[in-house]
Amino acid sequence: MxxxxxxxxxxxxxxxxxxxxxxxxxxxxxxxxxxxxxxxxxxxxxxxxxxxxxxxxxxxxxxxxxxxxxxxxxxxxxxxxxxxxxxxxxxxxxxxGDPESLHPMQRAFVERDGFQCGYCTPGQICSAVGMLTEVAAGWPSHATADVASPSVVLTDAEIRERMSGNICRCAAYPNIVAAIRDTAEGGAE
Missing domain, CATH: 3.10.20.30 (Beta-grasp domain)
Structure with missing residues (x-):
């Protein structure tokens, strides 16, 4: 060769x-x-x-x-x-979801204005949906107060820790946390 x-x-x-x-x-x-x-x-x-x-x-x-x-x-x-x-x-x-039938997390992001430029929003939403599945399964995070507990209390600190791998350069974090909390409390899919 x-x-x-x-x-x-x-x-x-x-x-x-x-x-x-x-x-x-x-x-x-x-x-x-x-x-x-x-x-x-x-x-x-x-x-x-x-x-x-x-x-x-x-x-x-x-x-x-x-x-x-x-x-x-x-x-x-x-x-x-x-x-x-x-x-x-x-x-x-x-x-x-689609525009006629938004996923509960998508709807919460719109209602809570959980985005600004929107570039990170699809990743934020997919991550938040996956994160709520982890919480429902009782998986602890670094912020979980009692890692031996079979359930996780979803505090704002818990949400922020679990979403720490998703960066928002516009800093819409308070609204993202609020959207996730709304979805969790409303029984997200």
């Missing part, structure tokens, strides 16, 4: 063109794709499936703008490869 047959990452020619078939269940619908095995779940959703609700913020798992639900758990989609999710149920902001 000559030097011209290897790219800067050390891959041989042809290796960069390798694509794998993957079927992703996104928002209740099976979607078939062929992707480079290095394609993140975020890029598969945005670039291949054209679901623009999931945002690319930092692309390093630090801001939470790309948060989606995978099998009911919140995941930073920029840190996960699409090919890892063949048998998983993926829910994006588009799958939570």
């Amino acid at each position: 000559s030097d011209t047959d290897v790219d800067v990452a050390g891959r041989s020619q042809g290796e960069t063109d390798r694509r794998l078939p993957v079927t992703l269940s996104v928002n209740g619908q099976a979607r078939q794709l062929e992707v480079d095995p290095r394609t993140s779940l975020l890029d598969a959703l945005r670039e291949h499936l054209r679901l623009g609700g999931t945002k690319k913020g930092c692309d390093h798992g630090q801001c939470g703008a790309c948060t989606v639900l995978v099998n009911g758990r919140r995941v930073n989609s920029c840190l996960s490869l699409a090919v890892m999710h063949e048998d998983d149920e993926i829910v994006t902001i588009e799958g939570l």
Whole structure:
């Protein structure tokens, strides 16, 4: 093999063109794709499936703008490869609700003005939905007063701790906390 047959990452020619078939269940619908095995779940959703609700913020798992639900758990989609999710149920902001029938968390964010520029909002909402599932299951956080208790008291400190992986550069945090509290008290799905 000559030097011209290897790219800067050390891959041989042809290796960069390798694509794998993957079927992703996104928002209740099976979607078939062929992707480079290095394609993140975020890029598969945005670039291949054209679901623009999931945002690319930092692309390093630090801001939470790309948060989606995978099998009911919140995941930073920029840190996960699409090919890892063949048998998983993926829910994006588009799958939570629609303008005619908002998810309770979406409705609370609107009612409490839990957004300003809105860029982080889809990730905030998906994370909040996943977080309430964790609370319902009794999973403690670093802010939980009694980690041995089978239930978690959802204080403002508990909400802030659990949502700490989702950054809002506009600082709409008080309204986000209020929206999550409203949803929790109203029996969110």
